[in-house]
Amino acid sequence: MSSVSETREQNQSVNVAIDHRKGPRRRGDALYAAIFEATLDELTAVGYAELKMEHVASRARASKGSLYRRWSSRAELVADAVHHTIPGCGEAPDTGSVREDILGGLRGFAKLLNGPSGEAVRGLMAETIRDPDLMEVIRTRFVEPGVNVFLNVLRRGAVRGEVRPSALTTRIASVAPELLRQHFLAHRSPVPDQVLIEIVDEVIMPLVRM
Template identity: 60%
Template structure:
């Protein structure tokens, strides 16, 4: 892990002007990601983030119930994933477009942090619940919305409108991201859509 000035003696991150509103949120997210890089999720605390962000611990707890929510939101701010399936006129285009957005974020600067957090979540029920609520359920909802449009167009059978079917492509993407030996290449995304999603949903 990178050792930053948070570990150097004599550095007081509380010095300087206090931030408010969007500026405070940005400072807190930046501090959270820096702490995550320095010490990892297991050692990260609300107090250390507040210190680095020149904010009070109380101000963090007014916005987040705990470090799990804070870290996930900070990662989402870096990844900038729009959790909305584009309306391309076909279910194949909608799903592929959404998966490309997710892959772009996971292949970017936030990817390694997200991977580490997901591994940490295996042994942390609270973190796992937050990831499910902030990422997995919204992503599944995007897939379901794409499928609903497909039903109207006659591309998708109504029986495919279930969280299990909608979550299948997300699960394959997650498995490749965590355990695969390559980044989320476009050819892989196309293969998932054409060999998994389309056959599962077609009338």
């Protein structure tokens, strides 16, 4: 996380040694990895709105051409970078209590949203306005997996008799992540833990009780 502007100045003015037409040059996976890393660094540094392809390239010590050869837009690059970085889409714990499971699942999502991935997701949500296709990608990668997490929690709760069987629907399983997402979009991160507790105790638990 050293100073970006220094590096750029050197590139522009004097230091011939880092003209990488003459230096070591990466290809394939190594280059992909460097670009992903630079993308996340840039996300944390300036946020999605101010993320410029040129700066990502410069930070990755790559060329704009190399970026555009792989991704046709900023949104695709960021989506790939984030998806490549986060391990899975999270999984709720199995504590034997629906309340604890859902709260744990929400905390997992909140942790992602509060990090650089969150800044990315926020930006990607915005980008879906320009590009409806991207919305499909977002839904598939970030939204639907979340719903399944909570649906599984509810199923386990129903088996134990904690959850009324008629609550085992996609719509109800979507409520918790949707409220979280809505709060995340409508307020600046980080999402306070108190909000998660409120969602669980005021909404989800009364909603799924027998």
